[in-house]
Amino acid sequence: MPNLAASLVAPDETPPQRSRAVASGPAGLSIESRPFAACATIEAEWRDLAARAIEPNPFFEPDFALSAAQHLVDFRGTPVLLLWDGTATSRRLLGFVPARLQRRLLGHDTLIGWSNSRLGLATPLIDTEQAERIIAALLHAPGRWGLANTQNLQLHRLDLGGPLLDGMLRVAELTGHAAALEPAPTPPASTGGPELAALRHGLSRHGKLGFAESRSRQELRDMVELHLALEASGSLGRAGGAALQDIRESAFLRAMTRNLARSHRCRVGLLSLDDVPVASAILIGKGPRLWLYCGVEDDRFASFAPLAQLVAWLGRRSRQREIIGELPGPHLVTAPQRLGDIRLTVTATAARRAPLVTRRRAAAA
Numbered sequence: 001m002p003n004l005a006a007s008l009v010a011p012d013e014t015p016p017q018r019s020r021a022v023a024s025g026p027a028g029l030s031i032e033s034r035p036f037a038a039c040a041t042i043e044a045e046w047r048d049l050a051a052r053a054i055e056p057n058p059f060f061e062p063d064f065a066l067s068a069a070q071h072l073v074d075f076r077g078t079p080v081l082l083l084w085d086g087t088a089t090s091r092r093l094l095g096f097v098p099a100r101l102q103r104r105l106l107g108h109d110t111l112i113g114w115s116n117s118r119l120g121l122a123t124p125l126i127d128t129e130q131a132e133r134i135i136a137a138l139l140h141a142p143g144r145w146g147l148a149n150t151q152n153l154q155l156h157r158l159d160l161g162g163p164l165l166d167g168m169l170r171v172a173e174l175t176g177h178a179a180a181l182e183p184a185p186t187p188p189a190s191t192g193g194p195e196l197a198a199l200r201h202g203l204s205r206h207g208k209l210g211f212a213e214s215r216s217r218q219e220l221r222d223m224v225e226l227h228l229a230l231e232a233s234g235s236l237g238r239a240g241g242a243a244l245q246d247i248r249e250s251a252f253l254r255a256m257t258r259n260l261a262r263s264h265r266c267r268v269g270l271l272s273l274d275d276v277p278v279a280s281a282i283l284i285g286k287g288p289r290l291w292l293y294c295g296v297e298d299d300r301f302a303s304f305a306p307l308a309q310l311v312a313w314l315g316r317r318s319r320q321r322e323i324i325g326e327l328p329g330p331h332l333v334t335a336p337q338r339l340g341d342i343r344l345t346v347t348a349t350a351a352r353r354a355p356l357v358t359r360r361r362a363a364a365a
Contacts, residue, residue, distance in 0.1 A: 029137050030084040030091070035077045036069040036098070042082070045093040046125075053125040055162050058284050058291075059118070060096060060125050063259035068118070071252035078114055083134055095134040096125040108346040111138060113155035120284070120291035120324065121339070122157035123164055131164065135171040139344060153177075153344045157184065160338040172344045183340040196309055196331055203304040207274035211313045214268045217261045223268035224257050227280040231296040253282075260284060271310040279306035281314065283323065292325025292334060308333050 039046060043062050050061045058064055068075035083095030098114040115122040126134045138153050158165050160183060172179040203209060214220035228250060232242040243249040260266035265286045271279040278298040283290040297307040308331040315323050315333060325334045 028085065029094070029133075031137070032082040032084065033079050034082065035079055036065055037076045039069075039080060039082075039096075040066055042093065046096060049093045049096055049125050049127060052128055054128040054131045054167070055123045055126075055159065055164050057121050057123045057125060058260065058265055058286070059121055060098065060123070061265075063263065063265065064256055064284070067252055067256040067259055071248045071255060072118075073248070074116060081111075081138070083137055085130070094127040094130045095137070097134075097138065098122075098124065108151050110152040110154055113153075115156040118293075119157065120293065121159065122155070123159060123162065124155070126164060131167045132171050135168055136175065139171070139175055139177060152346055154341065156341045157339050158342060160340045165342060168342060168344065175344075176347050177344040178347050180343045180345065181340055182343075183338065186336070196305065196312055196333075199304045200309055203273065203278075203301060203306065203309070206301070207276075210270075210272040210275065211310065212270045212272070213314060213317065214261075217258070220257060220261045220266065220268050221254075223270055223280070224254060224282070226270060226277050227268060227282060227294075227296060228253070230277050230280050230298065234296065234299045236296075257282060269310050269314045271306050271313070273301070279310040281307065281310050283314065288320045288322050290321060290323050292323055292327070295325075295327065305329055305331055 039062075043066070046062050050056070065075065069078075070076075078098055079100060081095065081097040081099055082093060083097070084091040085094050086092050099111050100114060102110040102112055104110070113122060113124060135153075139151060153168075155168075160181070169179055171177075200209070212223075214223050228242070228244040231237060232244040234242075236242045237245065243253055257266045257268070263286070265284060267283050267290075269281045269283070270277050278301050279296070281295040282293045284293045285291050292311060295307045295311065297305075308327055308329060311323060311325075311327065312331070312333040315321055322335045323333075324337045327334055
């Protein structure tokens with residue numbers, strides 16, 4: 001299971017099983033709702049949007065999300081709002097927003113961005129050039145979907161230093177919505193442990209150490225199998241919680257890593273002792289920012305922190321590489337990421353400004 005933590009949003013209604021018809025939305029956009037699994041038919045448009053998104057998010061790109069929808073129940077029926085610009089014959093995807101609607105008998109509905117424990121980031125994919133237009137559309141979505149004309153918007157696990165959050169705050173100021181930020185709790189830092197160099201020296205007394213990183217898709221597949229076997233051989237396996245003991249989880253991990261590897265967005269690292277793996281780490285992402293999706297170490301050598309040693313080695317492989325994630329223990333080998341939730345709440349001012357804002361956005365389209 002991944003090392004990533006996220007706020008789960010309980011479903012408020014049975015997720016749709018088929019794509020709903022496209023409805024005319026504000027700001028000259030068309031809004032469509034369909035489950036994750038049904039987004040396979042727009043994979044080309046989806047990938048094009050991911051390439052020009054204001055914030056890249058590999059967890060909401062097809063290679064990860066379609067693998068999850070194929071094998072994991074909690075992804076399959078999750079609704080996604082698709083925001084299109086243009087006519088049916090020449091439309092362009094500007095927004096890919098996994099979200100659920102929380103209806104209220106009194107007050108305004110709330111559109112809640114979807115999150116899951118497997119996601120290192122829950123930022124929706126939104127076109128760089130049209131970000132504020134899309135945010136305004138989410139705040140004033142058409143009632144045909146059961147969404148109020150003016151509504152609250154809540155997104156989870158955003159990068160607090162990212163450009164999407166800045167855009168949301170600008171739109172909130174324009175529309176009159178009240179903005180509230182809630183940073184995600186950070187685990188307390190633990191210090192005082194032995195240095196990794198000393199632990200590595202101690203581990204080397206048990207045999208020859210070897211570090212490796214996957215260099216080809218075949219190597220990655222082989223290393224994923226070693227990762228699964230190492231996890232299943234430890235305490236998690238004895239408790240029945242290893243991915244290899246869950247046919248859906250293991251199938252997802254294999255498919256996801258294989259698909260991401262095609263675009264060089266996944267790699268696996270191994271630390272071996274006399275050619276026997278004692279730590280494994282799966283990284284997701286491309287370029288300077290990588291996420292530690294999951295890591296495992298041999299319980300027998302846990303006192304030598306083999307997983308922390310492996311992640312530190314992977315980070316040193318490139319000066320421009322930043323590995324984001326959380327590892328237990330005193331060794332700070334991953335980079336922190338300031339995540340948090342944002343809530344834009346309807347005010348009396350927002351309700352009055354709604355028609356004016358949507359007209360302005362439509363005129364600017």
